[in-house]
Each structure stands twice: as structure tokens, then as C-alpha cells.
Amino acid sequence: MMRKHTRLIGWIAAVLVILAFCQLGRWQVQRMHEKEALLAQQVPARAQSLTLRQALAAPPVLRWVEDRGRFLPGTLLLDNQTRDGRAGIKVYQPFQSDDGARVLIDLGWLPMPPDRVIPPITPHSGPTALSGLLAPPPATGLALGPALSPAPQPGVWLASRMPPEEMARALSLPPGSLQVRVLRLDPALPSGYARDLELLPNTLPPSRHLGYAVQWFGLALTVLVVALVLEFRRHRRRRGTSRR
Numbered sequence: 001m002m003r004k005h006t007r008l009i010g011w012i013a014a015v016l017v018i019l020a021f022c023q024l025g026r027w028q029v030q031r032m033h034e035k036e037a038l039l040a041q042q043v044p045a046r047a048q049s050l051t052l053r054q055a056l057a058a059p060p061v062l063r064w065v066e067d068r069g070r071f072l073p074g075t076l077l078l079d080n081q082t083r084d085g086r087a088g089i090k091v092y093q094p095f096q097s098d099d100g101a102r103v104l105i106d107l108g109w110l111p112m113p114p115d116r117v118i119p120p121i122t123p124h125s126g127p128t129a130l131s132g133l134l135a136p137p138p139a140t141g142l143a144l145g146p147a148l149s150p151a152p153q154p155g156v157w158l159a160s161r162m163p164p165e166e167m168a169r170a171l172s173l174p175p176g177s178l179q180v181r182v183l184r185l186d187p188a189l190p191s192g193y194a195r196d197l198e199l200l201p202n203t204l205p206p207s208r209h210l211g212y213a214v215q216w217f218g219l220a221l222t223v224l225v226v227a228l229v230l231e232f233r234r235h236r237r238r239r240g241t242s243r244r
Helices: 002-040 042-047 052-057 164-170 206-243
Strands: 063-071 075-083 086-097 102-111 127-135 148-150 156-159 182-185
Touching: 002 206, 052 063, 052 086, 052 127, 075 102, 102 127, 148 164
Parallel strands: 075 156, 102 182
Antiparallel strands: 063 086, 063 127, 075 086, 086 102, 127 182, 148 156
């Protein structure tokens, strides 16, 4: 009876592990497809430009924006952003178009010194014309601690992640005035910092997700094979014992 219970528990544990590995592999495949779909949008997005209001009202896919407006006070610095292997921050400032639409502008990347003293930030001001790619914000780390904390420089916030409502409060903007998407400023424009239109910074490319999916499915198959081998050996021992 004890052996029967042990066998049942062993198979339950094996099935649970197999299901967990398969779920992880499925999630990796899903992430691969999501990122492939995002990359496929980039070229069509450049074919037609929209105003900021039009782009924000359209379905949330990549949109190329050309508009006029002015920068609003306040600066947000997204921490833990790498470029060419160096750690740094991404600089964002709110922008309002002439017809009242608002968005965070990705002004580019700055290196973070080893002592983590935030470099001085010169905010943009006044009317301006800009263009760029309306896209999801860059990937952030684990949601640990507060999303925003004030920097030593007045009007500047250091962010570990970008929840729209918390950003709006910190930047003294009306509730609901910011979306999850940000405007990646055209690298051809002279203002801002080091930047590009790379859609997957600080995150895995689709091919890496596929590789991890194969590993998880392979582990699931390995557990199944090991369980079947142990079951086969148990049957062989039972048959050998019954013949004696």
C-alpha cells in the first residue's frame, strides 16, 4: 500500500512539474509573437504621420507623429536603462500639442555615474515642432518599492517604472491625461540626448524567447521520459519478482 501511495504521489508531482514547464514555454512563445508583431508595425508606421491627438485616439499600435505644441514643466528619469552595455537613465518630459493632447516625450538616454549622482537636467520649454514614434515605454524591472521618488533637482523624479496615474500626479497633470505609450523622439531632431528608435531595448529579442521556450518544453519532455523510465523499471522488477 505504501509503495502504491508513493507511486501516485510521484506521478502527481511529475505531472505538476510538466504542466508548469509547459506553461512557462507557452508564455515564452506568446512573448515571442507579441514582440514579432511589434517589430512588424515599425515600417508601416513611418508611412503615414498623424497628429498626436489622432495617434492617441487610434488603436494602440505604433504610430508616427508629427505635431506642434509645447513642453510642460517636470522631468521623469527612468532608472536601470542600458545603452551599449552602460547603465543609465532615460529622460522624459511631458508635452502638450496645440490642440491639448498630452504625452511623455522620450528625450533620450544619459549615463548614470558610478556614485549614482543624477546629472543636472535642463528641461525643455517653449513652443516647438516635433516628430517621433508613439510606442510602448521601455521594459522595467520588478515592481519593488515606490514607482517614483523625488530627485535632488526640483521638478525631477526618478522612476523605477511608469504607472500613468502616478506620473500624472508627480508632474501636476490632470488625472487620466497620460497614457502608457510614450513618444520616441525622432533621432534626426537636434534636441535631446543619445537615442534611437530601437523598439526592444533592455529586453529579449524574439529569437531568445523562442530559445527559452524550447528549453522549457525540453525540460517538460525530460521529466516525462524520466517518469516513464522509472515506471518501466518498476514493472520489470514486479514481473521479475512474480516469476520467482
